[in-house]
Amino acid sequence: MIILGLTGSIGMGKSTAASMLRRLGCPVHDADASVHKLYARGGKAVPAIQGLFPDVVKNGSVDRAALATAVLGRPDALKRLEAAVHPLTRADADDFLKRCARRGVPVAVMDIPLLYETKGEQRVDAVIVVTAPAWLQRQRVLARPGMNAAKLANILARQVPDAEKRRRADFVVPTGLGRRLTLLHLRRIVVAMKQRQGRVWSPTRKV
Incomplete structure (x- = not known):
């Protein structure tokens, strides 16, 4: 099984690319x-975060804005x-890959916004970076609610x-030249990845 990493800076079209890869x-x-799932009510991360930052857990789930404030400027x-x-996030990703392997999926994709920032390239066979001109990136992001x-x-x-x-x-x-060209690239x-042998998830790895 080939594991592809998908990443790109904010506003570069990563969500659109992920949707196309699913298609x-x-x-x-x-x-x-x-x-989000780990932080939601009943999520596996809630007890640990409550132990570290009691005030950020509200109604059984993590308030992400409050959590961001709690760690801001505090390395x-x-x-x-x-x-x-x-x-916990690594375990969730491993469970996903195990399910893919059991199904005989030839190519699985890990959509990781901070892939390079977290050295995620070490856990995938190849990395796709989506990109667009800076002016288009800015236009896309500033159109989002609450963004400035x-x-x-x-x-x-x-x-x-x-x-x-x-x-x-x-x-x-x-991703700035039209969806058709983006889909063609993907x-x-x-097709090329299906011809390769994965190094991260070997055929002999137990699932």
Whole structure:
């Protein structure tokens, strides 16, 4: 089984690419959705976070805005949070891959917004980076509810720059030239990947 990493800076079209990959028959694990599930009522991360930051758990679920405030400017607090949550997100991703392997899926996709920031490239066979011109990225992001230029600048400051992502990628997919071209690029990648042997998830690995 080939494991593809999908990433890209904010506003670059990653969600659209993930949807297209699903249409092409590739199951996609959404890292953000996984975290939302862990933080929701009954989620596995709730007890650990409540132990670290009692005030951020409200009505049995984690208030993400309150949690962000609790760790803002506090590197030690952020490290404690990551130590509690990262093993749970990794376990959820592993469960997804095990299900894919049992089904004989040839290509599985890990949608990870901060892939390079968390050294996620070490856990996939190849990386797709989606990209678009900076002006289009800005236009897309500022059209989102509650977004402004200051928030965008703060988010970009925490992400690996787009140029560096493109340099390190195995595949670069443009999303600013129309959905048809984006889909064509992704289809070619999936077809090529199906001809390869995965190194991360070997055929002999137990599921």
